[in-house]
Amino acid sequence: MDLLDRYLGAVAALLPAAQRQDIVAELRDLLESRIDEKAAELGRPLGKAEMEALLNGFGHPLAVAGRYGPQRALIGVELYPYWLFALKAALAVAAFVSLIPALVQMATTDWDVSRAFSHALAGFLPFALQLVGVITLIGAAVERGWIKTVTSASGGCRTCRRYGPNAAGSRRRPASRPCSSSWPAGCSSSGGSGWSSFRSPRWPSPATTG
Numbered sequence: 341m342d343l344l345d346r347y348l349g350a351v352a353a354l355l356p357a358a359q360r361q362d363i364v365a366e367l368r369d370l371l372e373s374r375i376d377e378k379a380a381e382l383g384r385p386l387g388k389a390e391m392e393a394l395l396n397g398f399g400h401p402l403a404v405a406g407r408y409g410p411q412r413a414l415i416g417v418e419l420y421p422y423w424l425f426a427l428k429a430a431l432a433v434a435a436f437v438s439l440i441p442a443l444v445q446m447a448t449t450d451w452d453v454s455r456a457f458s459h460a461l462a463g464f465l466p467f468a469l470q471l472v473g474v475i476t477l478i479g480a481a482v483e484r485g486w487i488k489t490v491t492s493a494s495g496g497c498r499t500c501r502r503y504g505p506n507a508a509g510s511r512r513r514p515a516s517r518p519c520s521s522s523w524p525a526g527c528s529s530s531g532g533s534g535w536s537s538f539r540s541p542r543w544p545s546p547a548t549t550g
Contacts, residue, residue, distance in 0.1 A: 343391045344371060347401065354405035363408045371398065415479045423479040430471040438464035 348371075352364045371394075378394060379385050386394065398404065415423045442460035445451045451459075481487045 343388065343395060344368070344375070347371075347395050350401035351404050351408075354401060355408065367404070367408070371395070374398075414476065414483070416483045419479055419483050423475065426475050426479075427472060430475055431468055434464055434468040434471055438467060 348364050348368055351367060352360050355363055374394060375386060375391070378390070382390075399407070438460045441463070442451075442456040445459065446453070446456045478487065482489055
C-alpha cells in the first residue's frame with residue numbers, strides 16, 4: 341500500500357459512511373492530478389519524501405475530513421450576518437432596558453453617577469448573556485433545519501450550500517478555502533508532525549473503513 345492509499349484511508353476513517361466513497365474518490369482524483377503535475381515539473385516520478393511533502397501540504401487527515409465532511413459550524417456563513425445583526429440589536433435593547441431604571445433612580449433619589457452605572461451594569465450583564473444564548477440557540481436551530489424558514493422550506497440557499505451539486509450521491513467539494521491554501525502546515529503548528537501520525541496503527545487502513 342503506497343502513501344496515497346494510506347493517506348486516503350486515514351481520511352476515509354473520519355468521514356460519514358454515506359458520503360465516504362464519493363469524497364475519497366474525489367480526493368484521489370485531486371491528489372493524483374497534483375502528483376502528476378509535480379512529477380511533470382520534476383521530470384521524474386516523486387520520491388517518498390516528495391510525496392510526503394505534497395500530502396503534508398494538502399493537510400492532515402483530520403483537517404481534510406473536516407473540510408469535506410458535514411458542516412459542524414454552530415452558525416453557518418449564510419446565517420452569520422443575520423445572527424450578528426440580531427445580536428447587536430439584542431445588546432442595544434439590553435443596554436436600554438438596564439439604563440432606564442438607573443436614570444430614573446438618579447432623577448428621583450440621591451444616587452450618584454457611579455452608583456447608577458454599577459446598577460445598570462449589574463442588570464445589563466446577565467440580561468445580555470441570556471439574550472446572546474437564546475439568539476445563538478435559535479440561529480443554530482435554523483442552521484440545522486430544526487426551525488423552518490422561508491428559505492429552508494423552499495429549498496433555497498442553505499440547502500444548495502449544504503448539498504447543491506453534492507446531493508444524491510454526487511461528490512462533495514469544500515465549502516470555503518481551496519485545498520491548496522487550507523491547513524498548509526498540517527498539524528505541525530499544533531505540536532504534531534505533519535500528517536505522519538496517520539501512518540501509525542491508530543489510523544485504519546482502507547480495507548477497514550468500508
